[in-house]
Amino acid sequence: MALITVAMTLHMPEVLTAAGRWLDPFALYLASHLITVVDGTALVCVVLMAASKRRGVLLWCATAFVVSGSMVWIFATTQMPRPEDSALPTIYWGIFSVYHFTAMLCCVYVCWRYAFQARDWTLRGGLLALGAGLTIVCLMWVVLMDSLLTGNTQWIGYFTGLELVEVLFVAAGAILPVFNSVVRAVGNLWVYRQIAPLWRDLVESVPHVALGATQSRLGGYPVELRLYRRIIETRDAILTLREYVTLETLEHLRAYLAKHRIDPPDREPTFTACWIEIARRAKATGERPQPHAQDITRLGGDDVRSETAFLLDVARVRATPLIQGLRNQPDLPGYSRT
Known part of the structure; x- marks a missing residue:
C-alpha cells in the first residue's frame, strides 16, 4: 500500500x-x-x-x-x-x-x-x-x-x-x-469487562491464583490472551473456594433456591454464585477448608467456550437481588456451616 x-x-x-x-x-x-x-x-x-x-x-x-x-x-x-x-x-x-x-x-x-x-x-x-x-x-x-x-x-x-x-x-x-478477527476481538473485550467484577472478588479472596504479572503489565498483550488468563484465574479461585462450603450447606442452599422462581437456564449459575459468596464469607472469617467429593465446579462444560459462557451467566446473576441479599445479610439461609 x-x-x-x-x-x-x-x-x-x-x-x-x-x-x-x-x-x-x-x-x-x-x-x-x-x-x-x-x-x-x-x-x-x-x-x-x-x-x-x-x-x-x-x-x-x-x-x-x-x-x-x-x-x-x-x-x-x-x-x-x-x-x-x-x-x-x-x-x-x-x-x-x-x-x-x-x-x-x-x-x-x-x-x-x-x-x-x-x-x-x-x-x-x-x-x-x-x-x-x-x-x-x-x-x-x-x-x-x-x-x-x-x-x-x-x-x-x-x-x-x-x-x-x-x-x-x-x-x-x-x-x-x-472482519472476523475484529468481531472476535470486540467480543473478547466485552467478555473481559463483563466478568471483571467476579474475577476481582475471587482473586481478592484467593490471591494465590493470580498468575504473576499485574494487569497493568499485561496491557500490551492481545485481549484474547488476557481473557484466557482471567478465565483461568477465575476457575482456579472457584476450585479453591469449593472446599469452604460443606455438603450440608449445599443441600440447604438448593432447598432455599427451590423456593424462588428462577428460570431453568439461570438455576446452575445462580446456585454457583450463591455458594461462591458463602465460601468467600467462610474463608474471610477464618473457617478451615473441608474437602469433599461433590463436583460443583463443572462450570458449564469441559471447554473454554462453555466455561466462559457459564462464568458470564454467573457474573450476570450476581447483580440480582437474590445474590445481593445473600452477600449483604449473612444470617440468610445458606450461611450456616454445620
Whole structure:
C-alpha cells in the first residue's frame, strides 16, 4: 500500500513540478514509472505467496527486473527536451502497459480461483472484491493500450470514476478477511469487562491464583490472551473456594433456591454464585477448608467456550437481588456451616 501511495503521488503533475525544482525532473519522471512497476510486482508477489506459488514469485521478480531495465534503456536513449508522455516511443508504453496488464490479470486469476475454494465467507468475499477491483485495473490498462495503438482517448475520461470503484473494491478486499478477527476481538473485550467484577472478588479472596504479572503489565498483550488468563484465574479461585462450603450447606442452599422462581437456564449459575459468596464469607472469617467429593465446579462444560459462557451467566446473576441479599445479610439461609 505504501508503494502504491508513493507511485500515485509521483504521478501527480503538481508533485512532479514541485519536486523538479530540487531534483532532476527526468529522474523523477522515470522513477514514477519504475515505482509503479515495483508496486505492481509487489502485489503479484503477495498474492502468489498467499497462494503458496513461490516459484511464480521468482519468475515475476525476474520479469520485473527485465522490464525495468528495458524501460531505463529506452528512456535513456530517447531524446526529449522535457519529460512528458508524448515524447516517449510507443514501445516504452507498450512494455509498461503489457507488464501491468499481465500482472493484474494474474492477480485476478489467483484471487477468483482461491475465492471459490475458501470456506470462510469473509475470506471468500475479500478475494472476490479484490479480484473485482483488479479486473477494473485490467480494463483501464486495456483502454490505455488501445489508445496507444489507435490514438482513441475518449474512454480515458472515465478513469476517475473507475478508479473510485476500484479503490472501494480493493478496500473491501482488504477489510473483509479481518472482519472476523475484529468481531472476535470486540467480543473478547466485552467478555473481559463483563466478568471483571467476579474475577476481582475471587482473586481478592484467593490471591494465590493470580498468575504473576499485574494487569497493568499485561496491557500490551492481545485481549484474547488476557481473557484466557482471567478465565483461568477465575476457575482456579472457584476450585479453591469449593472446599469452604460443606455438603450440608449445599443441600440447604438448593432447598432455599427451590423456593424462588428462577428460570431453568439461570438455576446452575445462580446456585454457583450463591455458594461462591458463602465460601468467600467462610474463608474471610477464618473457617478451615473441608474437602469433599461433590463436583460443583463443572462450570458449564469441559471447554473454554462453555466455561466462559457459564462464568458470564454467573457474573450476570450476581447483580440480582437474590445474590445481593445473600452477600449483604449473612444470617440468610445458606450461611450456616454445620
